[in-house]
Amino acid sequence: MRAMAETMADRKKAILRAVTDDYISTAEPVGSRTIARKYGLGVSSATIRNEMADLEDEGYLEQPHVSAGRIPSDKGYRFYVDALMPERALTGPEEKTIRAECARRSDEIQSLIRATAKVLGELSNCASVVIGPGVKTAEIRHIQLVPLSSDSVLVLVVTNAGLVEHRVLAIDHEMDPRDLENMSRMLNHRLRGSSLARMRGRVLGEILADLNAYASFLEEMFDLLLSATRSSDQDRVYVDGLMRLLGQPEFNELERARPILEFLESDDLVLTELSGSASRGLGGAYVTIGSENQRQELRECSVVCAPYGVGGQVVGTIAVVGPTRIDYSLVTSLVEYMAESLSDLLARIQSAK
C-alpha cells in the first residue's frame, strides 16, 4: 500500500484526492469536468478522463453506472487515508465543545462516558460508540465491604479507571462491622493491583486460608462479583447519534441502513466487534473501510476507532461509524483527540484517588 504511494504519479494522486474530497463533501459521483473546473490541476477534462479510467482499472475508483461520475472504491479510500488525506487540526469551537461538555460531566464516570459519546456523535455527524471501562480485567485500586443492614453487605470495587462497581450481597446472619473492616483490609492488601479476572486461583486460595472463618461468605461474594461483571459487560456500551446515519444520503433507502442500525443497537455485538481494537495499543486512530470490516453489516460503513486508557493500559474504546464516504480527515482527528482527552480525564480522576 505504502509502496504504491511512492509509485503513483503525482497527478494521479491529485486526481484521486480531488475525487475523494469532492465525493466526501457532496455525496455525488464526480465527473471529469467537475475536477477540471473546481480543482485547478491545469489540465483539461479529457486528460482527467484518461487518468480516471486508469484509476478505475487499478481499482481505486468505480462507476455506479456508465454515465455517472466516479466514486472512490474501498481501495481508493484506503489509499486516501494512508497517503493523501490532509492533516486537519480541530477548530477552536470544536475543541471548546469537547472540553466544555466533558469537563462538565467528569465528576462521575458513567456521565463522562455518555457525554463523550454524545459529543463525538454531534461533531462527527455520524453514529458514535463508546465502550466504557470494564471491571473484569481492570486493576483493582480499592475493595471494601460496607455493612448496609443486618442482612446485607455492599461490596465495593474501585478500579484504576475510576470505575466504581457495587453489588449488594444478602447474608444469612449479621456480621460484625469490625470483621467486615478486617476483611476489607485483607482483601485490599491481597487484591490491590490485581484484577477480578486474575483473582481466581492462587490469590483466592490464599485469601480463603487467611480468612477461613469467613470462607463461605467470601466464596459467595466472589461468585456474585464475577457473575455480575459478566452480565454487566453490555452495560459498558454507549451508542449515540444513530439517527444521524439516516441523514446521510447513502442511507436514504431505509433498507440499506436497517442492518447497520440494528447491529449498532445490539450492545453485545458492538462490544465484541470493537473490543478487538483494544489490542492495538494506545495512541492514534484506526480506520476500517467498508469491506475491510469483518462483520457483514458494516460492509458499507467505515469505522474510525481509538482505544483510551490509563497508565498505558487500554480500558476502553471510542469509535465513529459512518458511511464509507465519511470525512476521514475530520473524524480521525476528532477520535484521536477525544481518546486522548478521555485518557487525560481518567488519569486525573485516578490521581485524585
Added chain:
Amino acid sequence: MRAMAETMADRKKAILRAVTDDYISTAEPVGSRTIARKYGLGVSSATIRNEMADLEDEGYLEQPHVSAGRIPSDKGYRFYVDALMPERALTGPEEKTIRAECARRSDEIQSLIRATAKVLGELSNCASVVIGPGVKTAEIRHIQLVPLSSDSVLVLVVTNAGLVEHRVLAIDHEMDPRDLENMSRMLNHRLRGSSLARMRGRVLGEILADLNAYASFLEEMFDLLLSATRSSDQDRVYVDGLMRLLGQPEFNELERARPILEFLESDDLVLTELSGSASRGLGGAYVTIGSENQRQELRECSVVCAPYGVGGQVVGTIAVVGPTRIDYSLVTSLVEYMAESLSDLLARIQSAK
C-alpha cells in the same frame, strides 16, 4: 367519552371494533367488503358502508382518500381503548420471556432497568422507554462515607428503590476513618427516610450544628451530591428498539419517522415528557393517542406508559411508543405487567436490605 360508549348502537361498535382490529393487524385501510367477509356480522357490505359513513361523520373513522377504505381516527382509537378493546392476557411464552430476562439481571438495578427496556421493546415490537429510579427525590435508606485513600472519600447513597449512587470527593487533608464512621452514623440517623431534595434547609442546619467540626467538608459533600444528581438525571433514561419503529409501515417514509426518532434519542426531552405520568399513581397503564400528545413530535404516535415504584411511591416509568395503530390490547397488558413485575423486583431488592 364513556357516555358515548352507552349511546352508540351495538352494531356500530362492532363495526368500529372490526375496523380497528383489522387496521391494527394489517396497516391497510379497511373497506366494507373486508368487514363483511372477515367479521361475521350477518349484514351485507352495503349496510356496513352506511354505518361506516355515519362513523366517519361522527369523527371515529377517516378516509385517507375517497376510494380507499377507512382507518380509525384518534377519536376512534380513544373510543376503542376506553370501551371496545378486548382484554388480553399475556401468553405463556411472553410471561416466561419477561420473567427469565428480568430475573437473570435483577442483581443490579441498572442491568435490570436495561433488560426491562429490551424485553419490553421486543415483545411490543415497538420502541420502549424506561425511566430508572432517580436519587434526588427518593427516600434515603442508607448513606455512608468510605475512606478510599488519603485524599479522597467515597460518598455512598442507597435509596429505597435499591439504587446505589456514589460520588468520589477529593479532600484536602486526611481524615480519620473513625471520624468518617461517626459522620456516617450521624448522617444516617438524620437522613434515613428523607430525600436529598428535602435535605437542604432544616435538616442540613441541624447536621452542620451537630458536626460543625466538619462543616466545610459536609457542605462540599452535599454540593457534590446535589450537583451530581442534577446532571445524572438523563442517565436515568433507557431507550430500546428505536429501529423497530422503522419496521412499521407508517414510518417507511423516513421523513415521517425522523422527528420521532430524534425525539426519542434525546434523553432529556423524553425524561421531561414522561416524568409527568409519575403523578398519576401506581397501578394501570395510561394511553395517550396521537394528537392527545403534547409534543408535536409524538402527534403521530401513541404512548402507553405505566409508573412503577416501591412502597406505594412512584420511582420511575416504563413506556412503549409506537404508531397510533399500535396493538393497544397487547401493549397495555404488557406495560401493566412489566410495571408490576418491576415493582415486585424492587420490593424484593429493598426487603433484602
Added chain:
DNA sequence: TTTAGCACTCTGCTGCGCCGAGTGCTAACG
C-alpha cells in the same frame, strides 16, 4: 331497514419518451 347494482373516483403501476450528464474513442495538435 336492508340489500343489490351501478357509476364514479382515486391511487398505484407500468410503459414511453425526453433530457442531461458523463463517458470513451478518435483524430488533431504541440
Added chain:
DNA sequence: CGTTAGCACTCGGCGCAGCAGAGTGCTAAA
C-alpha cells in the same frame, strides 16, 4: 508522446398518459 477538442453513445431520472383495482356513495327495490 502526452494533451486536447469533438462527437457519438449510454444510461438513469423525470414527467406523463393510460390502465386496473379497490372502494365508495347513491338509487331503487325488497
